[in-house]
Amino acid sequence: xxxxxxxxxxxxxxxxxxxxxxxxxxxxxxxxxxxxxxxxxxxxxxxxxxxxxxxxxxxxxxxxxxxxxxxxxxxxxxxxxxxxxxxxxxxxxxxxxxxxxxxxxxxxxxxxxxxxxxxxxxxxxxxxxxxxxxxxxxxxxxxxxxxxxxx
Numbered sequence: 001x002x003x004x005x006x007x008x009x010x011x012x013x014x015x016x017x018x019x020x021x022x023x024x025x026x027x028x029x030x031x032x033x034x035x036x037x038x039x040x041x042x043x044x045x046x047x048x049x050x051x052x053x054x055x056x057x058x059x060x061x062x063x064x065x066x067x068x069x070x071x072x073x074x075x076x077x078x079x080x081x082x083x084x085x086x087x088x089x090x091x092x093x094x095x096x097x098x099x100x101x102x103x104x105x106x107x108x109x110x111x112x113x114x115x116x117x118x119x120x121x122x123x124x125x126x127x128x129x130x131x132x133x134x135x136x137x138x139x140x141x142x143x144x145x146x147x148x149x150x151x
Contacts (some may be wrong), residue, residue, distance in 0.1 A: 005148035008132060009041025012144045013048055013070070027065075028058040034070045037142065044124070046074040052082075062095060064088040066113060078124060086113035088138065101140040111136040115147050 016033035023029075037048035052070025059065060066088060072080040089095070090109025097104050115132035119125055136145035 004151040005133065006151050007041065008147040008149050009039050009044045010144070010146050011037060011039045011048065011134075012142055013037040013068075014142045015054075024057075026057055027060055030054075030056045030058065032056060034068070039072050041147070044074065044127075046072050046078075046080075048082075049073055062089060062092065064095075072117075074124070076123070078119065078122070080124060080127065081118040083116045083118075084113045084134070085116075086111070086134075086136070088136070098138050103139060106135075106137040111138060113145060 014035045014037045016035045019031040019033070021029040021031065032054040033050075034048065034052035034054070035050045039046055039048060049071045052068060054066060054068040056067065057065040064087065066084060066086040068082070068084045070082050072082055074080065088109065088111040090098075094104055094108045098109070113134040113136055115134050117124075117127040117130070117132065119127050131150040132147050133150055134145040134147045136143055
């Protein structure tokens with residue numbers, strides 16, 4: 001059976017200044033604070049609360065390993081825990097432009113995420129048992145992605 005994707009929501013996550021920890025045994029460690037944002041879809045919408053972060057690792061091969069955790073506050077008063085893992089990579093000159101804060105055509109690099117959502121019982125409980133994939137774009141002070149349920 002061929003899997004299908006169903007649109008869940010678009011998100012725009014605003015970011016604070018990058019905290020460069022430097023080289024570790026695993027690669028270059030960076031922490032990027034999440035300062036807010038929005039999440040909007042047919043059945044899931046709300047705001048992204050400040051306080052999360054991307055605990056990112058730039059591997060020696062240049063691949064950025066994404067590891068975010070943050071909280072979504074739904075328009076109806078619910079709270080949902082969000083965790084994403086993924087990869088961003090591309091030609092060195094494209095990644096340099098992204099790192100410099102330039103807006104780059106997302107067709108010029110790869111940025112994909114696996115999204116895990118945790119919700120209490122109730123309206124959004126189905127998210128606890130759903131696989132979610134996302135395609136992402138890095139903007140100068142934000143990340144934008146479209147999230148899709150894997151059916």
